[in-house]
Amino acid sequence: MTTLDQLKPGTCGRILSIDGADGIAARLREMGFIPGAAVRAMRPAPFGDPLKCFIHGCRIALRSVEARRICVQLEG
Amino acid sequence: MTLPKRRVALIGNPNTGKSTVFNALAGLNARTGNYPGVTIEKKLGNFRHRNQSIELIDLPGTYSLAPRSPDEWVTVDVLTGDTSVSEPIDAILCVVNATLLHRSLFLVSQILELGKPVVIAINMADVAESRGLQIDVARLSLALGVPVILTSASRKQGIELLKDTLNKVVVEHSQATRLRPLPEAFYAIRESLRSELDAMVPQAENRVDDYVLERALLDEGSESICRIEKHFGSGSRGAVHAAHKVLCETLGIPADVECNARYAWAAKQLEGALQESNTERVSWTDRLDGVLTHRILGLVIFAATMLGVFQVIYSFAQWPMEWFEMGQDALTEIVCRFIEPGILRSLIVDGIIAGVGGVLIFVPQIALLFLFIAILEDCGYMARAAFLMDRVMSLFGLSGKSFLPLMSSFACAVPGIMATRVIENRRDRLATIMVAPLMSCSARLPVYLLLVFAFVPGTSYLGGWITLPGLVLMSMYLVGVFVAIPVAWILKKSILKGEPAAFVLELPEYKWPALPVVFERVFQSCKAFVIRAGTLIFSATIVIWAAGHFPGNHETQYALEREIESLSEQVTMDEQTEQRLSLLQTEHNQESGRLLEISLLGRSGKIIEPLVKPLGWDWKIGVGAIASFPAREVIIATLGTIYSLGGEVNEENDSLVAALQAAKWPDGRPVYSLPVAISIMVFFALCAQCVSTLFVIRRETNSWSWPIFSFTYMTVLAYLGALLVYQVGIRL
Numbered sequence: 001m002t003t004l005d006q007l008k009p010g011t012c013g014r015i016l017s018i019d020g021a022d023g024i025a026a027r028l029r030e031m032g033f034i035p036g037a038a039v040r041a042m043r044p045a046p047f048g049d050p051l052k053c054f055i056h057g058c059r060i061a062l063r064s065v066e067a068r069r070i071c072v073q074l075e076g
Numbered sequence: 077m078t079l080p081k082r083r084v085a086l087i088g089n090p091n092t093g094k095s096t097v098f099n100a101l102a103g104l105n106a107r108t109g110n111y112p113g114v115t116i117e118k119k120l121g122n123f124r125h126r127n128q129s130i131e132l133i134d135l136p137g138t139y140s141l142a143p144r145s146p147d148e149w150v151t152v153d154v155l156t157g158d159t160s161v162s163e164p165i166d167a168i169l170c171v172v173n174a175t176l177l178h179r180s181l182f183l184v185s186q187i188l189e190l191g192k193p194v195v196i197a198i199n200m201a202d203v204a205e206s207r208g209l210q211i212d213v214a215r216l217s218l219a220l221g222v223p224v225i226l227t228s229a230s231r232k233q234g235i236e237l238l239k240d241t242l243n244k245v246v247v248e249h250s251q252a253t254r255l256r257p258l259p260e261a262f263y264a265i266r267e268s269l270r271s272e273l274d275a276m277v278p279q280a281e282n283r284v285d286d287y288v289l290e291r292a293l294l295d296e297g298s299e300s301i302c303r304i305e306k307h308f309g310s311g312s313r314g315a316v317h318a319a320h321k322v323l324c325e326t327l328g329i330p331a332d333v334e335c336n337a338r339y340a341w342a343a344k345q346l347e348g349a350l351q352e353s354n355t356e357r358v359s360w361t362d363r364l365d366g367v368l369t370h371r372i373l374g375l376v377i378f379a380a381t382m383l384g385v386f387q388v389i390y391s392f393a394q395w396p397m398e399w400f401e402m403g404q405d406a407l408t409e410i411v412c413r414f415i416e417p418g419i420l421r422s423l424i425v426d427g428i429i430a431g432v433g434g435v436l437i438f439v440p441q442i443a444l445l446f447l448f449i450a451i452l453e454d455c456g457y458m459a460r461a462a463f464l465m466d467r468v469m470s471l472f473g474l475s476g477k478s479f480l481p482l483m484s485s486f487a488c489a490v491p492g493i494m495a496t497r498v499i500e501n502r503r504d505r506l507a508t509i510m511v512a513p514l515m516s517c518s519a520r521l522p523v524y525l526l527l528v529f530a531f532v533p534g535t536s537y538l539g540g541w542i543t544l545p546g547l548v549l550m551s552m553y554l555v556g557v558f559v560a561i562p563v564a565w566i567l568k569k570s571i572l573k574g575e576p577a578a579f580v581l582e583l584p585e586y587k588w589p590a591l592p593v594v595f596e597r598v599f600q601s602c603k604a605f606v607i608r609a610g611t612l613i614f615s616a617t618i619v620i621w622a623a624g625h626f627p628g629n630h631e632t633q634y635a636l637e638r639e640i641e642s643l644s645e646q647v648t649m650d651e652q653t654e655q656r657l658s659l660l661q662t663e664h665n666q667e668s669g670r671l672l673e674i675s676l677l678g679r680s681g682k683i684i685e686p687l688v689k690p691l692g693w694d695w696k697i698g699v700g701a702i703a704s705f706p707a708r709e710v711i712i713a714t715l716g717t718i719y720s721l722g723g724e725v726n727e728e729n730d731s732l733v734a735a736l737q738a739a740k741w742p743d744g745r746p747v748y749s750l751p752v753a754i755s756i757m758v759f760f761a762l763c764a765q766c767v768s769t770l771f772v773i774r775r776e777t778n779s780w781s782w783p784i785f786s787f788t789y790m791t792v793l794a795y796l797g798a799l800l801v802y803q804v805g806i807r808l
Contacts, residue, residue: 021296021331023144024578029335030140031580032179037339046371047467050476050579056179059361059583061463063470066578 002074005051005067007041013072014038020069032056033070081129082246083163085154087187088171089180090137091456091584093199096229097171099592101239102132106596108604117497125239130246133165136500141186142291144298147502155190156285166246167193169238174204174211174226175585177350181342182335184220188255190287193245194222197238202228203585208353216349222252230590254286257341258334261326266290269319273308276315284308292316293323294330361456361585368460378464381457382483385448396440404433417637422625423618431617435610438490438768443602445484445491449498450597454589458498459581466579472561473568475501475579478508482560485515486553489769493776494601501577507567509776510786511560513769516553516761519708523760524552530733531753548754555761559793605772617767620706623676633671636664677703691759691795692752692802694741701759708765751805755798763794 007013015037018025032055033039042052042059050061088094098106102121109118119134135151143149150161157164170187172180177198187194198204198211217224223241227234256263266289273289284307292300293316304312320330327333368374408425415421452458458480466476477499485492492512499505516524528545535544640660643653672678681699688698696715704711715736739747764770770783777783 018332021329024580026142026144026295026331027139027578027580029331030142030182031582032182032339034335034339035332043366043369045369045463045467046375049470050463050466050581052369052463052583056176058176058179059365061459061466061579061581061583063466063579066580 001071003068004039004041004053004070004072005064007039007053007072007074009041009043012038012040012075014075016071016073018070024066025069028062028066028070031060032058038075039070039072079128079247081131082166083131083133084167084169084242084246085133085135085165086169086171087135087151087155087183088137088199089139089173089176089183091582092137092171092173092180093229093590094134094137094171095593095596096590097169097197097199097227097238098132098134099590099596100227100229100232100235104592104596104599106134106600108600123239125243128243128246130242132169133162138183140183141287142295142298143300144295145502146299149299149303152287152291155187155192156287158285165192167195167242169195169197169242171197171199174198174200175207175209177211177346178339178342181345182338185255185257185338185341186287188220188222188252189257189290190285191252191254193248193250193252195238195241195245196220196222196224197227197229197234198224199227199229201226201234202231203587210351210353212349212351216345219345219349221255258337259327262293262323262333265319265323265326266293269293269315272315272319273304273312276308276311293320294334296320296330359585364586365460365583368457369464374460374464378461381452381461382480385445388444388448392440392444397437400433400436400440404429412641417634417641419625419630422630423621426625427618427621430621431614435606435614435768438488439602439606441488442491442494442605443598445487445495446598446601447594449480449495450594451589453498454587454593456584456586459583462581463583472507472511472564474504474508474564475499475577476581478504481508482512482515485512485517488517488519489513489515489766490605490772491601493769493772494605496776503568503572503574504577506777506782507564507572509773509782510567510789511564513764513766513786513790514556514560514563514762516556517766519766520552520760523708523711524549524757526733526736527753527757530736531748531750533750548757552757552761555758555797559762559797563789563793604775617706620677620703623680624672624678624703626676628671628674630671633664633667636660636667640664672699690803691755691798692749692806693756694739694747696739697747697756701763701765704760704765706765706767708760708763711760749806751802754805755802758801759794759798761794762790762797764790 001016002013004013004015015033015035017035018028018033037055040054042054044051045061048064050063051067052059052061053067054060086094086098088097098119098121102123105123106119106121109120117136121132121134123130123132133154135154136147138148138151141152141155143152152158153161154165155168168187168190170184172184184196198213201211204211211226213224213226223245225234225238225241227238229235266286270286270289273284284304288300288303291298292304301313301316304316323330368377407429411421411424411429415424449458452461461480462476464476465479469476469478472478478496480498481492481495483492484495489512492515493509496505496508496512499508528548532545532548536542537544640657643657643660678695678699680702681695684698684702685693685695688695688701693701700711700715736748737746741747764787770787773783773786774780
């Protein structure tokens with residue numbers, strides 16, 4: 001188990017949980033970051049932040065502070 | 077026979093082609109306005125189909141109906157038919173992205189809970205088809221219980237069917253049953269809360285919608301609880317908290333419960349209705365992203381794009397702007413031919429024509445900038461630009477979305493502030509609007525050039541590659557940027573404090589920009605500027621004209637003008653006439669200077685002299701600064717008038733440079749020195765001397781407090797900056 005920001009570009013994972021009940025957590029959830037969803041890390045922006053991932057058929061950019069709140073299970 | 081007009085709200089996720097659907101239905105027939113008290117733009121379109129006229133209300137793109145700010149509440153208020161915000165609607169048209177059905181149904185599940193007639197348009201069907209996605213519309217429609225139409229709005233496919241369906245739905249106007257996608261236990265808690273609250277107010281005539289109650293239960297600490305309190309009284313807060321606690325105990329974390337339930341519901345609706353062929357295709361978007369967001373190449377392309385945009389705005393906007401100026405001059409000449417010198421002519425030429433010109437001069441820049449913004453946004457690059465620049469902009473406490481508006485403000489803050497509409501977070505948007513006028517716009521350049529040219533010694537370094545005037549000019553541009561960083565930071569920590577904004581941004585698939593959407597956007601921005609900001613800019617110009625004109629007896633001035641004009645009309649000009657003409661010109665300029673000195677404007681310059689003396693200024697510079705509050709470039713003409721050179725001077729005018737260099741205090745010391753010149757430049761760099769900007773801020777924020785705040789903080793900052801520079805400068 002790790003967090004989304006630790007996922008290396010190209011690797012896949014399955015979301016286990018999202019930390020928190022504030023606006024940011026709500027935003028992440030409504031954009032598809034929900035337990036059980038498959039996620040693939042993609043190459044981040046030039047300065048290393050924000051990160052980029054592929055979820056529900058869509059590319060989403062998010063900052064690493066936000067990605068740190070998403071727990072994922074690594075998948076092969 | 078015409079049927080009564082019906083109202084349909086248009087809603088959808090961002091990047092679903094919602095604006096293309098709006099355009100395909102209503103064409104260019106849109107009106108924009110503001111909702112009371114918020115910064116959300118209200119956009120209405122009308123169309124008529126088979127005798128039924130329909131008003132389309134375009135709502136901002138959103139991923140869910142869980143409002144956290146007053147801006148986001150507008151959407152819920154319009155949909156639930158809150159009468160304080162808008163008239164009730166007859167139906168909801170929800171646009172979803174055919175390629176992202178699972179996620180799109182999240183929003184749909186919330187909309188179906190409102191119990192309003194709903195039509196779903198699955199847009200970008202052509203893209204989905206080319207990707208091997210097969211959607212069984214009949215099956216999905218049956219599962220959702222509402223009409224579902226496949227459309228490709230950019231190709232105008234499915235639009236007729238969509239119109240037919242909307243007609244049918246608004247006429248039937250059947251009360252739909254509210255969907256219950258969440259666990260039944262949740263609805264039981266909500267209903268018991270409902271009866272508890274209803275008991276608190278006898279016979280509520282304006283019933284709070286069940287959905288508002290639902291949000292209060294699900295989103296802890298959001299504004300929904302305040303709404304409930306406002307309606308049901310102070311006792312209601314405790315009741316909601318108690319119900320929330322019960323909810324947590326029975327079902328777990330409400331946010332998790334909601335999302336899991338909605339996504340599970342969405343997956344169930346799509347069972348059998350969506351077929352994905354498993355052909356692994358090479359995605360163009362990923363290939364393009366490989367280049368456009370590449371570590372080095374991506375940044376190079378980004379810099380080149382930005383440079384290109386501003387180069388084009390700078391150079392192409394020059395032509396129409398020159399035409400406007402030529403038109404203005406031609407009009408002035410015609411007026412001068414038919415109207416004798418006098419107050420009427422002065423009002424028309426210096427007040428009305430100058431005022432209208434002052435509005436129109438911005439239009440080419442606004443049109444060009446919005447042309448680029450609309451193209452870049454519609455093709456998907458704008459999201460990448462925000463992605464690339466987010467790290468840099470986070471130094472300002474802002475996000476990547478603020479980059480383009482701030483960059484545009486170097487050309488002109490007016491289109492820059494209008495461009496902040498791409499920032500959906502209200503606090504980020506306001507912070508961006510507040511610092512945008514600190515970026516040195518093109519109107520400051522003449523002031524810098526005049527003073528640099530006159531007072532900065534042309535010392536050169538590094539074998540002539542770098543010169544002191546060039547360095548000073550560059551520092552003036554940097555002053556604004558370096559001041560903007562702490563200002564934005566402080567704003568975000570103080571008056572714009574709140575929950576940190578999430579930077580969670582969808583990077584849509586690249587596509588060709590839809591031209592109707594692009595042109596509509598350009599047209600709407602120009603129209604909104606001319607109509608709403610333009611009238612105010614015009615009035616302010618008239619006010620400053622009056623302040624410079626009254627009181628004072630202009631008879632001598634008019635007589636001189638008449639004589640000059642009759643002499644200039646002579647066909648042959650001998651030496652004597654020429655001498656006489658130049659003498660009259662000097663006399664006229666002196667008279668204009670005298671009249672300005674005794675005018676309200678001149679008097680206020682004298683009054684504020686003690687205030688500007690610590691900056692190293694005399695009253696003449698004070699007058700120049702006051703007269704430049706409507707538009708900073710006015711200072712050149714004002715200084716020209718005060719130094720009796722006539723109003724028609726520009727920054728390259730040698731006589732103005734000479735006059736400034738020769739200006740003396742009563743005790744014989746020269747007025748202008750390097751510290752004074754730099755103090756004036758710093759003042760102009762930081763001061764909010766632009767009514768257009770202030771009125772655009774008023775329009776975009778829909779409140780007077782923001783422009784007043786902006787004006788105050790910038791003027792104070794400008795004064796302190798100029799004071800610091802001068803006081804340090806004279807001691808070096």
